[in-house]
Amino acid sequence: MTRTSFLKRDEAVGLAILALIIFVVFPVMLDDFRLNLFGKYLTYAFVAIGLVLCWGAGGILSLGQGVFFGLGGYCMAMFLKLEASTPEATAIQSTPGIPDFMDWNQITALPVWWQPFDSFALTLAAILVVPAAFAFVIGFAMFRRRVSGVYFAIITQAIAAIVTILIIGQQGYTGGVNGITDLRTLMGWDIRPDGAKTALYFVNGVLLFVCLLVAMAIRKSKFGRVLVAMRDAEDRVRFSGYDVASFKIFIFCVGAMMASVGGAMFTLQVGFMSPTIVGIVPSIEMVIFCAVGGRHSLMGAVYGALLVNWAKTTFSESFPDLWLFGLGALFIAVVMAFPNGLAGLYDDYVKPRLPMRRTAPATQPQPAE
Amino acid sequence: MQENHNFILAVEDLTVSFDGFKAVDGLSFYIEPNECRVIIGPNGAGKTTVLDLICGRTRATAGSIDFKGSELTRMREDQIVHAGVGRKFQTPSVYEDLSVFENLEISYPRGHTVLGALTFRRDAEVEARIRDIAETIFLGDMLQERAAILSHGQKQWLEIGMLLIQDPQLMMLDEPVAGMSVAERKKTAELLNRIIRDRAVIVIEHDMGFVADIATRVTVMHQGKRLSEGSMAHVQADPKVVEVYLGH
Structure with missing residues (x-):
């Protein structure tokens, strides 16, 4: 028998179908405006994939993923804002060359912690390092003390609230409740025209697939199995010689980094970043995307993010007042009726009827030699 | 304090006190290499707590637990495991969502760090060892079943x-035959008799026939x-033991 290949056949087929939808079907079927909208939906899929790893595989439910999404988004927005705030463009300000909201708040020099965001390389590094470092601090404080389950969820939610308040309160440094707006170019390339948005959609899609493959690799490694084992019997893992906390910290950091990449792509495609995307409600919505897609399924998470966001746009355009109730009802329905989400429905009802799977289960992956 | 390097x-x-x-x-006791020590006593005597402490x-309130020169009371759980202490819980504690093979693989003593687990490769040596163990525990033909x-x-x-x-030098088993059928109990006794030979073992058990065995x-x-200690015959004859435990 050949060495077990990285992907099983149905996984490869699943990835191919998803690639077809994202890279062919959407661009062909949707106009520029809708395609940009779907690109925005897909940025939430990054968060959902991270949640499948943390929550689905590891049992760590974070209700504060919006914070990491926001960190990535703000890092990117700070870079774009600095680029847009050239001394020429801001000549009418009392202090030209700094972002406009700083000038409105009587700040006369660029704060030190904004300065690294002059460099695109440092910004890209920050998009990965800042959320990972923040997740590490939270994870270290929580998991070393054996905080888990609902307590962890509540604390992460509180962190989402705190970060939102902090961003709003520090208006001169963060743009406050308006966020960072009026973003124009990325290294001289105007990101506002339709053509640029389409290009960013594809960049977003490629990055999403990179995240998917990384997540798959983690789940297929022994690390992934240890995560599942921790969910089933944490003490047994601990007394089999594993430092459980370091495993949880690691996967929480990975989830945070993925959310952050999604946030950065959100800023690029939507053209602003604001605290409304960081807080409690968006953080909970992110969990719902993951739950609807199926919290054990990486690809389910992508479909969940697409579907719920599409429903949100559609329904909130027609019934803006009812949408939140609809979302709540959807979450309850998922938890009560189909806890494994869309992926669970697929596994239970669709997969058994597919003819091509006849031969697959007979040969279990057994690397012989 | 007894100075004896054979322990x-x-x-x-x-001592541990909860509120x-x-x-x-x-409590003091000493275990020799290759010894099989059984701890018995009525419910609430603190037997399981002793294993929890080791x-x-x-965490102990006072006292020391010395394992081959390392002070276990100051070590983290996973460090204690790597020092060579293995523990089985009273209620069976396995990973239900994983296969028998994967359950055993996780305990295989390699790749226990984050990086190690990410880069772990299932090679021939791992496979052979898992198959070997599976045969020993009568699950040789169930490797691919979910636990x-x-x-x-x-x-x-x-x-x-x-x-x-894990091949621990000290193995601790908390009521390994509790809840088993007669046939399973017999097989387990056989199994334990085979695996306790090359290591020290601490067993908590109520079944006196099994203990004697x-x-x-x-x-x-x-x-x-500690109420009494010694050979099975010695403790069975001890009037204090008869009074609090064996008598009724």
């Missing part, structure tokens, strides 16, 4: 197998203290 485990003046209640109270699940479908007794065996694959020495606990 693999020396527990001295071990003033002393679950273990000034494996680091509960959730195993019977209670099979789960107990699987957990014993998970200990065995495997014990080198017996420690009787009562209200967190």
Whole structure:
């Protein structure tokens, strides 16, 4: 028998179908405006994939993923804002060359912690390092003390609230409740025209697939199995010689980094970043995307993010007042009726009827030699 | 204090109190290499707490636990495991969502760090060892089954197998035959007799026939203290033991 290949056949087929939808079907079927909208939906899929790893595989439910999404988004927005705030463009300000909201708040020099965001390389590094470092601090404080389950969820939610308040309160440094707006170019390339948005959609899609493959690799490694084992019997893992906390910290950091990449792509495609995307409600919505897609399924998470966001746009355009109730009802329905989400429905009802799977289960992956 | 380097485990003046209640109270005992020590005693005597203390699940209030020169009371659970102490829980504790093979693989003593687990490769050596252990625990033909479908007794065996694959020098088993059928109990006794040979073992058990079968020495606990210690015949003849435990 050949060495077990990285992907099983149905996984490869699943990835191919998803690639077809994202890279062919959407661009062909949707106009520029809708395609940009779907690109925005897909940025939430990054968060959902991270949640499948943390929550689905590891049992760590974070209700504060919006914070990491926001960190990535703000890092990117700070870079774009600095680029847009050239001394020429801001000549009418009392202090030209700094972002406009700083000038409105009587700040006369660029704060030190904004300065690294002059460099695109440092910004890209920050998009990965800042959320990972923040997740590490939270994870270290929580998991070393054996905080888990609902307590962890509540604390992460509180962190989402705190970060939102902090961003709003520090208006001169963060743009406050308006966020960072009026973003124009990325290294001289105007990101506002339709053509640029389409290009960013594809960049977003490629990055999403990179995240998917990384997540798959983690789940297929022994690390992934240890995560599942921790969910089933944490003490047994601990007394089999594993430092459980370091495993949880690691996967929480990975989830945070993925959310952050999604946030950065959100800023690029939507053209602003604001605290409304960081807080409690968006953080909970992110969990719902993951739950609807199926919290054990990486690809389910992508479909969940697409579907719920599409429903949100559609329904909130027609019934803006009812949408939140609809979302709540959807979450309850998922938890009560189909806890494994869309992926669970697929596994239970669709997969058994597919003819091509006849031969697959007979040969279990057994690397012989 | 007894100075004797032959002991693999020396527990001295071990005390733990939960809100003033002393679950273990000034307990001392010594285990020799290759000894099978059985701890018996009435419910609430503190037997399981002693195992919890040794494996680091509960922190001692006072006293010391010396394992081959390392002080276990100050070590983290996973460090204690790597020092060579394995623990089986009273209720079978296996990973239900994983296969028997994967359950054993996780306990295989390699790739226990984050990086190690990410880069772990299932090579021929790992496979051979897992198959070998699976045969020993009567699960050789169930390697690909999910652990959730195993019977209670099979789960107990699987957990014993998970200990065995770590090859600990001190193995602690909490009521390994509890809840088993007569046939399973007999097989388990056989299994234990085979695997306790090359290591020190501490067993908690209520089944006196089973105890007589495997014990080198017996420690009787009562209200967190040591009531009696010695050979099976010795403790059975001890009037204090008869009064609090065996008598009724």
